[in-house]
Amino acid sequence: MKIDKKVANQALIQIDETIDSLVKQIELLSYVNPVNIEEEKARFFSSKYLTDPVFNYPTINFDKFKLHRALFAQPLELIKDVEIKNLYEDIVYEYSGLIQCIETIGDGKKFYYNSLRCFGTPTEKDVENAKFILHFEDEAKDDLIFKPKYSAKQAEVFFKDFSKQYDFTYTIEQSDKISAIAMVLNNIKTLVLNSNHTYSDNEIAVLTNHEIGVHMVTTMNGLMHPLKIFSHGFPNNEETQEGLAVFSEYMSNNLTIKRLKELAYRVIAVDSLAKGYSFSKTFRLLHNQYDLDREEAFYLTLRAHRGGGFTKDYLYLTGLKKIYDYYQEGKDLSVLLTGKVTLEYANEIESLIKKGLAVSAKHITDAFAENKNTNKKVDFILRSLK
Template identity: 65%
Template sequence: MTSILEEKYQNLFDIDANLNRLVKKIELLNYINPLNIESEKKQFYSSKYNYEPQFKYPKIRFNGYKLHRLFFSQRLERIKDESIRELYKDIIYEYSGLIECIETIGQGRKFYFNSLKSFGTPTERDIENAKFILRFDDSDFEEDLLPLYNVDDTIAYFEDYRKRYDFDFTIKKSTNISAAAMVQNNTKTLLLRRNYKFSKNQLAVLANHEIGVHMVTTFNGLSQPLKVFSNGFPNNVETQEGLAVYSEYMSGNLTITRLKELAYRVIAADSLAKGYSFSDTFDLLYNQYKLNRDKAFIVTLRVHRGGGFTKDHLYLTGLKKVYDYAKSGEDLNVLLTGKVTLEYKDVILKMQELGLAIPSIHYTDAYLSNDNQNKNFDFILNSLK
């Protein structure tokens, strides 16, 4: 079947294969996470939060100029269908932007401006939404939020959870990630922060988020005839993170604390636009918003890595978009077909009609039934603008 398809759409498959070869080299998350987080954190704490961390980053393993040239040498005019041609044009611009991001990691505002091009910055509405969420009280003691589980406990939990899905992936410990956990799409690997203590709630949150969505879309993307579903559509972060947090909500594991964490990320990302330094953003979260020290450090690190990484504001906007989309009765299956973007839904459906894409093989089990018992979340999510 695929060979007949490839003959019929030879030019499209050739371009897709070319881009696939090129894009393998530019996984942003492989480069953006500092190599010396722990040592810089110690120095920052011992300086009474006045020291500006000097993060070190992995060496770049590609020639950016050459990659740009190869991306823009693709003969897109050979793709006959206009909407698919436009998708691939957008993809090339997206990948080109990511190259510029990677090339300028650690170069301060230069990186920040490239990050803005790729990920945008919070709008006034986003900031209002974040501040609205931060009004809600999360001070009640909950045993499920106590950090009691080490990384080996977490691996055991995930090994059990993975049995729900019929795909295989690697779980590894890492000291060089800023999140508690993350999926490496290109290596089908789930990374867990080695020296981190996880709560019972966090285990469930991360299992649904990382395995139930990010791994699901990784393997669905790999099953598609075209590699673009695996490599990623333009601006897919917002949709993908929205889907992931929505799975936390649907599985009944979303908490006010978690929602506020996403709101703090918006506030922190906005501080970049105001020219805040690392210590300024930390001070904002720790002293003004009274976020605990380690959480304030992590949120600050996430947005200041590279020189100013604005991606984190998209989790909340993505959640709102996916929540509204699902609430209106739209099909989530199409958004799980790979690393895709809600805004390209019609193109995906068209590609499915043409046989150039298939429906999702794996489906997020949290989406099968709504296990959320907290009506506050519906009130909050409906109230977001």
Template identity: 70%
Template sequence: MMNDSTVATKALLEIDNYLDNLIKKIELLSYVNPINIESEKEKFFASKYLTDPEFIYPEMDFDKFNLHREFFSQPLELIEDERLRNLYEDITYAYSGLIQCIETIGEGRKFYYNSLRSFGTPTEQDVENAKFILHFSDDEDAENEEPKYDCKSAEQIFREYGKNYDFSFDIKHSSTMGAIAMVLNNIKTLVINSNHTFSEAEMNILTNHEIGVHMVTTMNGLLHPLKIFSHGFPNYEETQEGLAVFSEYMSGNLTIKRLKELAYRVIAVDSLAKGYPFSKTFRLLHNNYDLNREEAFYITVRAHRGGGFTKDYLYLSGLKKVYNYHKEGKDLSVLLTGKVCLDYSEDIKYLLEKGYAVKPKHYTQSFYENSNTNKRVEFILNNLK
């Protein structure tokens, strides 16, 4: 176990704790979601899909220059263990990049380039995988797709599902978000979109996705001596979202329709990366891919918010990576230790060995047994490149 009396360990814990206090101030999703989505949607539809929306974003409530300075003022040289020192250098650069994302929200290509640095952009292979999925018909998925739960009823279903786990969390409603539900890690809260009416299929997906993974990793992340597990390793988003969609698959709730939604997100981010404006990305989804205009609008918002938020392509690539990892017989519990990244799995094992981390207390229910019976979904996952 770790020896708290050593100077190096004391330095590591102090730096980790200091960074944690800084990182709590920068929940990117709190800033990148426009506050006028619904009114801009009406205008956009009225313009016959020609006039790009003008989104307004929440005010930033931190001093960005000071925050940058504080990040880089940490005496990382006091961490004697080279492996851990390198990890904390990676963390410092990754979060400094996120601050640059937040401070340029709404500034068009400036934000896009910062987003690109933090999240990357789809490769040609990612786009090919998306197009492969879009060849499949989702007609068989019509079951359970009728909208029937308002946000209060949805809240009850989330609370009931939450009883499967030994933790409690808050639920809030919001009318100003791009997603239909999301977990805010720093306040252990599930936020539900109050403008949305949820179908049975959506609730099955969201319970396994949001609570079964995002809330599980939030709660596990808080149990370690090091706070990095709670606020997130560099590039953790791809693994997190991959795990969350993998939970949909393992629980038997991943449909072709849902896979196509993830594929459309890749197409939208690729369109953004090619320099297309909002209206052109929307028309690509709506006209070329026959996506209904409501869904096409929200997927376009997700990709273009802030000035170009590329994160959305990671759901599909993350799913493929986690699916392969599991197929190879590797230990999923390593990825449930917190907001971690598959690329750092050996570092996580090292931290566990050294006593800087603990094994996860909470384990995603759907991971105990594969309940998928959809052969087409299995075929797709096996054939993604």
């Protein structure tokens, strides 16, 4: 796309392109997922939940020091527009933090403190919201929509069919090395399905809207801008992106009490890190006190404790509440679909569009066209969260 030289000087474009080339190497989720999950799960279960797993992680394939140095060497003072300069300062600090996260994966407290710096930790209010959700009875477990039915290979068919409504293509892969049951890798436009998981009808409905309807939509929209920050991500974009993704589940009438409780348990698990809980203690909290079956308790604990203490998981619930309130105020969700952006930068996004440095979202989440939610209990919960 042609850049209007009156709007953006060459320094900004050069800085943006350099940062993009640097941060393409940083996909935190590619490094923080252990490569020996199943072996350590078996060992943990055989120890009667007493011996903490010892996880191994992928090898880091970049020079951490050089990457830090190159980021901070960017001549941001050459950016004439103060608003844009401030945004890029935030971005440099954000990505420096993510590099520190990656370089300390598996190093206990070091990783945890770097994770805290990047993602924060649940507040008292967040924990109260989680406990409020857990008071509700979830749907009957024998409901057919929750019954595991489809292998990862069979699930692929549903994702491909769902994606026909969007004008883009992406790759689908399978892996037994991820803690989630599905995830989008932004930098390689790939949906990864967990080959160890058997998917239910509800999970297919949730994941198609969540992973394709939002995460892949924002991946593809992010590639369309003159500035590449929309693709590699604004500061603290995880909360907004996950909030939008869960909100698409709500709008498509697939957000259940069971799913909300899963997000609440994630907050409880991450809060346990702040309390100094070990892997086994968090697991026993979820398994014994909250009566989760051991498989679910293990994977929730894994998500929170991977790397040495990964706090990101609590942001799904806080993000959902922020997006729900944003929608109820009648604000334009399409601004938040322009890429890997952050709600708190909505004004800056609109400003960049006006300056010719960004474009409006081409791909719009199908679920956002009409609110199809019929679950009054879910509505009550979302309205009541503090």
